[in-house]
Amino acid sequence: MPLLARTRSVLRAALVAVAMAAIFVADTLTNYEVAAAVLYAVVVLSAERALQPRALRALGIACIAMTVLSFMLTPRGHYHAGLINMGLSVSAIAMVTWLVLRMQRARAAAQAAQARLERIARAQNLSGLTTSIAHELNQPLAAIVTSGNAAQRWLAQAPPQLDKARQALQRMQADAERASSVIARVRSLTRGEPPQASRFDLNASVRKIVALSHDRLQEEGIDLHQALAAGLPPAWADPVQVQQVIGNLLLNALDAMPAAPSARREVHIDTAREGDTVVFTIRDSGIGLAPEVQAHLFDAFWTTKPQGIGIGLSISRTIVEANGGRIWAEPAAGLGAVFRFSLPAAPQEKLP
DSSP states (O other): OOHHHHHHHHHHHHHHHHHHHHHHHHHHHSOTTOOGGGGHHHHHHHTTTTSOHHHHHHHHHHHHHHHHHHHHHOOSSOHHHHHHHHHHHHHHHHHHHHHHHHHHHHHHHHHHHHHHHHHHHHHHHHHHHHHHHHHHHHHHHHHHHHHHHHHHHHHHSSSOOHHHHHHHHHHHHHHHHHHHHHHHHHHHHHTTOOOOOEEEOHHHHHHHHHHHTHHHHHHTTOEEEEEOOTTOOOEEEOHHHHHHHHHHHHHHHHHTSTTSOGGGOEEEEEEEEETTEEEEEEEEOSSOOOHHHHTTTTSTTOOSSTTOOSOHHHHHHHHHHHTTOEEEEEEOSSSSEEEEEEEEBOOGGGOO
C-alpha cells in the first residue's frame, strides 16, 4: 500500500476511535435520559466507505457493546428511561450497520455489473472496429486488384506496354498506402481521437475516387455526370476520411443501379459552395428511398442490401460529423436518391 494511502487509513481509524471514545464518555457521564449512544450510528455510517464488510460488522458490534457498557456504568438518572434509550440506541446501531452492509453489497454488485458491461462493450467495440476496417478496406483493395489486372494486360501485349504497366503499379502502391491510412483513421475514429484536419481540394478528391470506379462504370453502362464548381474554396477536414465518405456514397449509388431501367442508369455528382461550407452532392437514378428506409439510413448494421452489413453510411455520418460537417439524404425528383454532405471551408488564417 502506498505511504499516502496508509497514512490516510491510519488517520481515518484514529478519527473513528476518537469519536467512539467521545461518545462513550458523553453517554456514560450523562443521565440515563440522554441517549448519546445513538451517535454511534453516525460513526458506522461515516466509516462505510473506509471499511470492508467484515470490519464494518465488527465496528457495529463494538458500538453496541460500548452502548451496553456505558449503560451499566452510568451513575444517575431514571433507570427505566435509560433502559429504553439503550434499546433504541442498540436498535439504531444495528439497523444502520445492516443497511450499510446492504449498501456495500449493492455497490459491489453494481460495480461487478458495470465491469461486465465494460467487457461486453469492449468486445462489441472490437467487433465494430473489425467490421469498420473490413468495410473501409474494400475500396482500396478493389482498386489494387483492378490496377493489378490492368498491369497484367499491359505486360501481356506484344510488345509490352511498360509505361502503362508502370502507371498501374504506381496506382497499386498509392492504394496500398491509402489502405494503411484507412486503418489508422478508423482506429483513431473509434478511439474518439480528433480527425487530422488539413486544407485540401474537394474536387480533386472527387476526381480521384471517380477514377477508381471508372472500370465498373463502363462495365455496367452507367453514365456519370460531374458538375464540380470552379473556384471552390478548399475544405478543412481529414482528406483520407472524406475520400472514404465519397467512395461509400458512390458505391451505394452504383449498387442502386441494377433495379433501375437500363435507359436511366445515371449518377450525377456536384460540388458547390454554400456560405462557409463546401457541399458534395450525389444523385442516382436507382431504386430511390422509401420513407421507412430513409428513417434508418444512417443506423449502424441496418441495410437493404442482401449482402450488405449496414456500416458504410453509419461510418460516413461519424466521419462527416467528426470533421464539423453534416450529412443527409432525400428522395430525388422522379427515380433515385440524393445524398449530400457539407464540410467547413478552410478559414483564411489557415491558408499558407
